[in-house]
Amino acid sequence: MLRRVRLFLTLVAVCFAIVCGPAAAQLTDRQSEYYQGWVKTADRAETVIEDNRASNASLENLRSEINGYRDDFNRARGANTERIQTLENQIKALGAAPEGDATEPEDIATLRTHLDEQLNSLRVPQIISEEAFSRANGLISEIDKLLRDRQAKELLERGPSPLNPTHWRPAWVDVNEAAQALFNEARRNLSTDVVHERLRARGLGILALVFVAGVLLFYGKRWSEAAGARLRALGGQGSGVWTFLTSLLRIILPWFGVWLLVQAVVMTGVLGLRGTLLMENVPYWAAIILYYDWIGRQVYVLQAAQGFKKLSRQKVTELRVYLDFLAGLLILHELVNLFDQIENISDATRAVVAFPVIVATALILLRVRRVRSVDVPVDAGEPSETARAAGFSQLVEFIRRALFFLGIASPILAMLGYTNAAEAIVFPAVRSLVLIAALVIVQRFLTSVYGWLGGQGDKAKDSLFSVLIGFAMAILAMPVLALYWGARQTDLQEVWSRLLQGFDIGGVTISPSNFFTFLVIFAIGYGLTRMLQSGLRNSLLPKTSIDPGGQNAIVSGTGYVGIFLAALVAITIAGFNLSSLAIVAGALSVGIGFGLQTIVSNFVSGIILLVERPISKGDWIDVNGMMGYVRDISVRSTRIETFDRTDVIVPNSDLISGVVTNYTRGNTIGRVIVPVGVAYGTDTRMVEKILGEIANSNPMVLANPAPSVVFQGFGADSLDFEIRAILRDVNWVLSVKSDMNHEINRRFVEEGIEIPFAQRDLWLRNPEALQGSEAQPSKNTDEVPSTKPSKNPVEMTEGDLADGDGDEI
Numbered sequence: 001m002l003r004r005v006r007l008f009l010t011l012v013a014v015c016f017a018i019v020c021g022p023a024a025a026q027l028t029d030r031q032s033e034y035y036q037g038w039v040k041t042a043d044r045a046e047t048v049i050e051d052n053r054a055s056n057a058s059l060e061n062l063r064s065e066i067n068g069y070r071d072d073f074n075r076a077r078g079a080n081t082e083r084i085q086t087l088e089n090q091i092k093a094l095g096a097a098p099e100g101d102a103t104e105p106e107d108i109a110t111l112r113t114h115l116d117e118q119l120n121s122l123r124v125p126q127i128i129s130e131e132a133f134s135r136a137n138g139l140i141s142e143i144d145k146l147l148r149d150r151q152a153k154e155l156l157e158r159g160p161s162p163l164n165p166t167h168w169r170p171a172w173v174d175v176n177e178a179a180q181a182l183f184n185e186a187r188r189n190l191s192t193d194v195v196h197e198r199l200r201a202r203g204l205g206i207l208a209l210v211f212v213a214g215v216l217l218f219y220g221k222r223w224s225e226a227a228g229a230r231l232r233a234l235g236g237q238g239s240g241v242w243t244f245l246t247s248l249l250r251i252i253l254p255w256f257g258v259w260l261l262v263q264a265v266v267m268t269g270v271l272g273l274r275g276t277l278l279m280e281n282v283p284y285w286a287a288i289i290l291y292y293d294w295i296g297r298q299v300y301v302l303q304a305a306q307g308f309k310k311l312s313r314q315k316v317t318e319l320r321v322y323l324d325f326l327a328g329l330l331i332l333h334e335l336v337n338l339f340d341q342i343e344n345i346s347d348a349t350r351a352v353v354a355f356p357v358i359v360a361t362a363l364i365l366l367r368v369r370r371v372r373s374v375d376v377p378v379d380a381g382e383p384s385e386t387a388r389a390a391g392f393s394q395l396v397e398f399i400r401r402a403l404f405f406l407g408i409a410s411p412i413l414a415m416l417g418y419t420n421a422a423e424a425i426v427f428p429a430v431r432s433l434v435l436i437a438a439l440v441i442v443q444r445f446l447t448s449v450y451g452w453l454g455g456q457g458d459k460a461k462d463s464l465f466s467v468l469i470g471f472a473m474a475i476l477a478m479p480v481l482a483l484y485w486g487a488r489q490t491d492l493q494e495v496w497s498r499l500l501q502g503f504d505i506g507g508v509t510i511s512p513s514n515f516f517t518f519l520v521i522f523a524i525g526y527g528l529t530r531m532l533q534s535g536l537r538n539s540l541l542p543k544t545s546i547d548p549g550g551q552n553a554i555v556s557g558t559g560y561v562g563i564f565l566a567a568l569v570a571i572t573i574a575g576f577n578l579s580s581l582a583i584v585a586g587a588l589s590v591g592i593g594f595g596l597q598t599i600v601s602n603f604v605s606g607i608i609l610l611v612e613r614p615i616s617k618g619d620w621i622d623v624n625g626m627m628g629y630v631r632d633i634s635v636r637s638t639r640i641e642t643f644d645r646t647d648v649i650v651p652n653s654d655l656i657s658g659v660v661t662n663y664t665r666g667n668t669i670g671r672v673i674v675p676v677g678v679a680y681g682t683d684t685r686m687v688e689k690i691l692g693e694i695a696n697s698n699p700m701v702l703a704n705p706a707p708s709v710v711f712q713g714f715g716a717d718s719l720d721f722e723i724r725a726i727l728r729d730v731n732w733v734l735s736v737k738s739d740m741n742h743e744i745n746r747r748f749v750e751e752g753i754e755i756p757f758a759q760r761d762l763w764l765r766n767p768e769a770l771q772g773s774e775a776q777p778s779k780n781t782d783e784v785p786s787t788k789p790s791k792n793p794v795e796m797t798e799g800d801l802a803d804g805d806g807d808e809i
């Protein structure tokens with residue numbers, strides 16, 4: 001079916017080329033030759049896939065060749081896009097072509113023909129490249145599927161059981177013969193004149209390499225400690241940075257010594273083919289030993305720095321021994337694989353040789369599982385410590401269960417003859433476990449460096465940087481883990497290639513390149529917008545006569561416009577063509593409009609507030625019974641600080657659609673009303689005069705309009721008066737009212753004016769039952785303390801401004 005589709009696409013391309021005319025259908029000689037080579041390669045690949053007899057190595061080579069063609073066709077199908085668009089616009093500018101017997105001017109017809117020929121000449125290679133790219137994609141997918149099927153079949157294939165005694169002697173014979181062959185090759189080469197001549201010619205260089213290698217192997221650790229001492233003298237004592245770098249030198253210098261020693265042995269020419277292949281793997285095996293020993297040492301250093309709270313010294317030492325054993329077993333596993341490749345041994349021999357390594361590795365994994373941490377009490381007052389400890393415990397428990405399963409399953413599979421499956425489980429588990437440990441160690445090191453450079457110290461462990469570094473390292477480790485667990489390198493390359501090509505969403509292609517371009521451009525635009533806002537807020541606007549509310553509106557509006565322009569420019573530069581999403585966006589906008597209509601309403605209301613400015617930052621307002629000062633106007637809501645020092649978040653739509661009382665809109669002038677009651681029989685004109693003098697003497701009361709004293713009427717217990725005055729700043733209303741009351745009390749006492757209080761007559765039914773004494777007359781003093789006006793306004797609460805208290809502003 002797939003071949004029929006490819007044939008149909010090819011016929012379509014050919015038909016298009018024929019319709020476009022002979023001149024346009026012809027590719028250049030170089031393009032035609034390259035395309036013919038591709039057709040032959042594709043036909044050969046289809047034959048190989050159908051036969052399914054080629055080796056894995058041959059399929060990998062064929063895939064690599066096809067992948068090269070695919071990359072070229074991918075570049076070619078996107079070539080001349082701008083030129084094609086320009087020609088299409090030119091043809092569109094000429095108008096529609098005449099239909100039927102209609103004609104158009106000769107010059108326009110000639111120009112249209114010329115433009116059509118150019119357009120077709122550019123489209124033909126693009127269409128052919130598109131068809132070839134699709135075919136290459138399909139062939140690569142078929143090859144990958146074939147290789148994966150073979151890999152799965154090999155993994156699940158059952159071979160001879162290593163517990164069968166009939167396989168033991170042939171396996172021993174094969175191992176013995178391989179060792180003898182290795183020894184005989186070296187002995188024969190050593191007796192040849194060629195090797196003797198090479199030793200004489202390269203003897204001095206070989207001795208120099210051996211000497212340097214020996215020095216590095218014996219003195220590398222000592223030199224590493226000396227270098228660490230010098231580095232610690234630069235500063236950062238106690239951060240662990242230089243200790244980490246010193247530990248790296250402890251493994252780099254000895255490994256370099258091993259590599260020099262291997263080069264010296266290879267230069268002798270004594271080794272044969274087997275010995276050379278074996279010696280080429282020695283640096284890799286040495287790296288495994290040093291790497292696993294480094295992991296164990298870092299665990300020891302980390303636990304020692306913590307006082308061995310989580311793992312005791314004995315447990316850490318035991319864990320280091322297990323890591324060294326695992327390194328040795330991994331090397332034995334690699335040696336078994338090399339033995340299989342060189343000698344081409346039977347499946348039975350390989351099962352017998354690999355079985356002890358698998359069992360020993362599984363047993364050590366079970367022993368590692370038994371190394372448990374001590375439960376350390378965590379301070380409940382530190383949420384981050386509690387969460388981190390809980391997360392770490394869950395991770396450790398998961399690893400323990402996985403190790404238990406793998407330690408049990410691997411030997412059982414090997415005993416049943418599933419040697420490949422057992423190896424594919426136990427050894428990747430070891431590598432993954434050590435890789436996770438290495439990631440944790442490196443993450444702690446980078447966090448320590450950040451804490452040292454930033455001066456945060458141990459606090460850097462709970463910083464955002466530590467989390468981001470851990471997340472980034474986890475992402476980078478995923479390809480390595482995939483390779484450990486059987487993924488082919490070409491699989492990862494294919495995933496990366498598909499990722500680079502991008503994915504299509506509603507006709508818009510999103511790839512890492514244009515996505516990161518969008519992020520970078522938007523981040524730059526966002527940063528410039530914030531810088532512009534900061535300059536307006538701190539430098540330019542304070543020097544103008546614009547009120548604070550207007551300044552806040554200008555800064556906020558600049559931010560919204562800047563972010564919108566940054567997004568628009570980023571989309572344009574990244575190359576996102578959003579025209580194809582217009583219909584989808586229109587359909588989604590209806591549903592989003594219903595679901596987010598409240599948010600949209602608040603957003604629009606916020607813009608209206610910034611433009612019309614019925615309220616501004618710092619205004620004293622009353623909305624829905626909530627009274628306070630406007631502290632911030634955002635795009636969705638407004639924050640009001642009440643007189644109780646609590647923040648109230650009010651949706652912007654309530655400020656636009658509801659009734660809002662703004663006491664300080666435009667100015668801070670307001671009125672205060674102070675009610676006063678005097679006893680019946682008091683001279684009302686005198687009271688009026690005294691209250692007028694009190695009102696005029698207050699510094700916060702305006703002289704124009706002058707304050708007034710109103711005789712309200714005859715109350716139930718008193719003659720009711722009111723002082724009505726206009727204040728310079730209404731925010732001082734409580735202070736002025738308090739000062740006036742103090743002054744009224746003082747003047748009334750001086751003038752002998754009585755402030756009445758409610759009196760009631762009490763009738764007793766049985767007074768004879770009561771016994772009491774005459775009350776002593778209370779002493780009255782004419783001494784009245786002096787009062788002074790307040791220097792600061794009194795803090796107000798909403799209860800102070802309740803209805804009916806006389807504070808009508």
